[in-house]
Amino acid sequence: MSISAEEFTALNTALLELKQWKYEAAEREKKTLQELKSLKETHQKTEDELRKANNAISKSKTKQEAASLLAEVDSLQRALQRANQEHREQQDAVLQNVKSLFQSNQALEAELKTAKTDIENKDKK
Secondary structure (H helix, E strand, C coil), X not given: CCCCHHHHXXXXXXXXXXXXXXXXXXXXXXXXXXXXXXXXXXXXXXXXXXXXXXXXXXXXXXXXXXXXXXXXXXXXXXXXXXXXXXXXXXHHHXXXXXXXXXXXXXXXXXXXXXXXXXXXXXXXX
16 A cells, blocks of 8 residues: 555645644643743742741731830839839928927927926925
8 A cells, every 4th residue: 555645745744743733832831831830939939928028017016016015114114103202202291290290299398398397386386
C-alpha cells in the first residue's frame, strides 16, 4: 500500500501543524505555569505583609492600651500626691490648732491658779 505524493504532503503538513500546535501549547503551558508561580509568590508576599500588618496593629493596640494605662496611673499618682499634700496641710493646721489650744489652756490654768491663790489669800485675810 503506497500513498500518493499529495497524500504524503497533506500528512506531512498535518504532522507539522500538529507539532507546531503542540509546541505552542507547551509554550503557553510554560507561560501559564510561570504566571501561576509569580501569582503564588505575590500571594505569599501579600499574606506575609498582611500578617505583619496585623501584628503591628495588634502591637499598636497593645501600646495604645499600655499608654492609656500609664496615663491613668500617672493621673492617679498626681491625685494621690494632691490628696497627701492636702492631708499634710490639714494635719499641720490641726497640730497648730492643738498647740494654740494647749497654750490657751496653760494660760487659763495659770490664770485660774492665780485667781484661786488670790481668793485664798483674800479668805485668809
